[in-house]
Amino acid sequence: MTITIKNITLRNFLSIGNVTQAVDFDKKDLTLILGENLDLGGDGARNGTGKTTLIQGLSYALFGVPINDIRKDNLVNRTNAKGMLVTLEFSVNGTNYKIERGRKPNVLRFFVNNEHKATEDEAQGDSRETQDAIERILNMSHDMFQHVVALNTYTPPFLSLKANEQRTIIEQLLGITLLSERADRIKELNKETKEG
Numbered sequence: 001m002t003i004t005i006k007n008i009t010l011r012n013f014l015s016i017g018n019v020t021q022a023v024d025f026d027k028k029d030l031t032l033i034l035g036e037n038l039d040l041g042g043d044g045a046r047n048g049t050g051k052t053t054l055i056q057g058l059s060y061a062l063f064g065v066p067i068n069d070i071r072k073d074n075l076v077n078r079t080n081a082k083g084m085l086v087t088l089e090f091s092v093n094g095t096n097y098k099i100e101r102g103r104k105p106n107v108l109r110f111f112v113n114n115e116h117k118a119t120e121d122e123a124q125g126d127s128r129e130t131q132d133a134i135e136r137i138l139n140m141s142h143d144m145f146q147h148v149v150a151l152n153t154y155t156p157p158f159l160s161l162k163a164n165e166q167r168t169i170i171e172q173l174l175g176i177t178l179l180s181e182r183a184d185r186i187k188e189l190n191k192e193t194k195e196g
Contacts, residue, residue, distance in 0.1 A: 001093060004025075006026040008023050008025070008057055008058060008087065009022040009086070011084065012083045012085065013056075013060075013085075014075060016053060017080060018083065023054060058149075060075060061087070061088035062138065063131070067145075067146055076104050083105075085107060097110070098110070110133070143172075144172045
């Protein structure tokens with residue numbers, strides 16, 4: 001499976017204000033984001049330039065949650081306090097997808113090959129059905145995204161996770177989660193049988 005992130009746009013998201021900021025990844029070359037903090041004199045300072053904001057935007061667009069414990073409403077730019085919107089365009093094995101997700105007002109729109117795939121819950125800016133579809137398309141949960149894509153200081157190192165958490169991520173990577181789900185269901189049935 002090949003996932004290609006094409007572009008991301010952010011508006012009123014964390015430190016990004018009402019002027020939409022966009023990053024185009026749809027190039028054959030590597031996209032490297034360094035940043036230079038001109039507020040600190042521009043003498044090579046790399047902190048506070050938006051690198052983590054970009055990863056937060058990816059996480060929010062794909063999964064509806066940040067990569068750390070920030071409350072969703074705190075993702076909205078404090079100065080403008082409304083109209084936060086993150087738009088992500090990507091493709092998986094030649095199929096094009098677009099997610100528009102925001103807060104104040106809550107927004108969730110999902111497009112497949114430019115066709116809007118609406119559900120009733122999308123009107124409220126949230127849809128478990130749409131989120132499940134996105135995760136199936138990506139073949140990735142938010143936990144796996146945190147440990148494989150968005151390696152950062154907010155995510156505990158893989159080796160410090162509990163054994164069952166490590167197993168879950170490894171199973172997702174290898175695509176064998178169905179076996180564990182069936183084993184858990186068999187354990188439940190055995191328990192019910194013994195109790196019944």
